[in-house]
Amino acid sequence: MTALDLDSPVAVVGTGTMGQGIxxxxxxxxxxVRLYDAAPGLARTAAAAITARLDRLVEKGRLDAPARDAAAGRLEAVDDLPALAGCHLVVEAVLEQLDVKQRLFQDLEEVVADDCLLATNTSSLSVTAVAGALRHPGRFVGLHFFNPAPLLPLVEVVSGHTTDEAAATRAYDTARAWGKTPVRCADTPGxxxxxxxxxxxxxxLRVHEERAADPATIDAVLxxxxxxxxxxxxxxxxxxxDVNEAVxxxxxxxxxxxxxxxxxxxxxxxxxSRRLGRKSGRGWFAYEEGAEQPRPHTAGPADAPASVTLHGELFQAAALLPLIEGAGVRVGRGKSAHPDFPGWIELPGGTRLALADGSSPDAAAEPTVQFDLALDYATATRIALAPAARVDERALGEAVGLFQALGKEVSVVGATPGMIVARTVALLVDFAYDAVARGVAGPDDIDTAMRxxxxxxxxxxSWGAGLGLxxxxxxxxxxxxxxxTGRYAASQGLRRAAAKEDHA
Known part of the structure; x- marks a missing residue:
């Protein structure tokens, strides 16, 4: 293990929320730990704030008083960069501006030893670009903590184009020694x-822009x-x-x-329109005192059909079958679908109930109501349904009643292709396989990072593997x-992985 020794001083430059947390x-x-901020007095203010948080940890029983006293004794606010000489690691958490960060690290190179590890906490800038201004870029690495840093376990350890493997390994091992869960990744946007x-x-946002569902309903379904x-x-x-859109x-x-x-x-x-969310009092939802939160669309009570007919296999939605039978709805067996294609549930009037597959419900040859993907149909509390235009009210009521009989709330949404969960998960899986194929990170690190x-x-x-690529x-x-438009074109990484799955 190459983690820094505990007697090695660590410097944090920039004393905002992230700097204090790190x-x-x-x-x-x-x-x-030595704290530095270019603005006079801020480092001392930050040190006092950190000490106060340590006091609260003692009050909550998460830190004992002697440990608090020892930690407070190791914390020092300094007034200039030369005071950081002798530090073995410097973590920067200043403004997300490339020129500001580059100048800072150029100045730091004049102060610290050649073997001092330099790290940026940037979340949006290229680690390679920040290091480009350095004489010794091999010791430079990204250490991206998540806010609030003391509570959230994940740290992305980012290797720039010129980062030495030894530097990345030391950063990774140090983050782990600090009780974090680090993941390794290459320098890629985001x-x-x-x-x-x-x-x-x-x-x-796309589903909302198409007016297929309102924000409260989309949130509730996901x-x-x-x-x-x-x-x-x-x-x-x-x-x-503003922050999310900027990213x-x-x-x-x-x-x-x-x-x-x-x-x-x-x-x-x-x-x-400056509707930025909670911090401005209004975003997609209102947060002013007394403001009512919109409720998701929820279908009214409907009668479940006495029986349905299953054609073929439901595959990704196979868990529905025992739930339907357990609700007292008789399930007959009809003609088999093509073995390579998902089956469907036939409602009493002949309308098909089929899992969302990325196509529009209106494109089906028969009147069809699509139902959305669920992580686990047994524990799901809400299901979205999307009827084709030619599905009548009686058939839609049968579909709603069937899922209500399973104990689910039902949201009826517009006939948008892929509906809500299915299209979202499919793209998340695609982006993950693309990252693996491009060498951004290993599979375990990707799944860990997203969880x-x-x-x-x-x-x-793992979600994609469970669904079937x-x-x-x-x-x-x-x-x-x-x-x-190219937005939904499956990546070559996903296609290659799917081909391997087919031949496994």
């Missing part, structure tokens, strides 16, 4: 989490059916619409405006047929 992590781990997570926000802890609209209100635009620009990362006009208008960094219920690679690719192919 300093606290290093301090509690046992290092002497690194791991901010790159792979883009579809979670983008697809919700929580209740997809298993996500928060929906994308409430999450971006928490993050800040999306930064990644889009860095990928030379690849259509897969295209920003949303609806979100742009929200930012322009810990954004609290996804499953890592996208052939099905994921088919969903994207159908979406690409509906929207031939």
């Amino acid at each position: 300093a606290q992590v290093a301090l509690v781990a046992g290092h002497p 690194f791991l989490v901010n790159r792979i997570a883009r579809p979670f926000y983008a697809e919700a 929580r209740g059916s997809g298993g996500f802890r928060m929906g994308p609209f409430e999450l971006t209100d928490l993050i800040g619409q 999306t635009r930064s990644v889009w620009d860095a990928f030379f405006q690849d259509p897969k990362f295209t920003p949303s006009l609806a979100q742009r208008r929200l930012v322009e 810990l960094g954004v609290n996804y219920p499953r890592g996208p690679l 052939h099905w994921v690719t088919e969903v994207l192919d159908h979406l690409h047929d509906e929207y031939p």
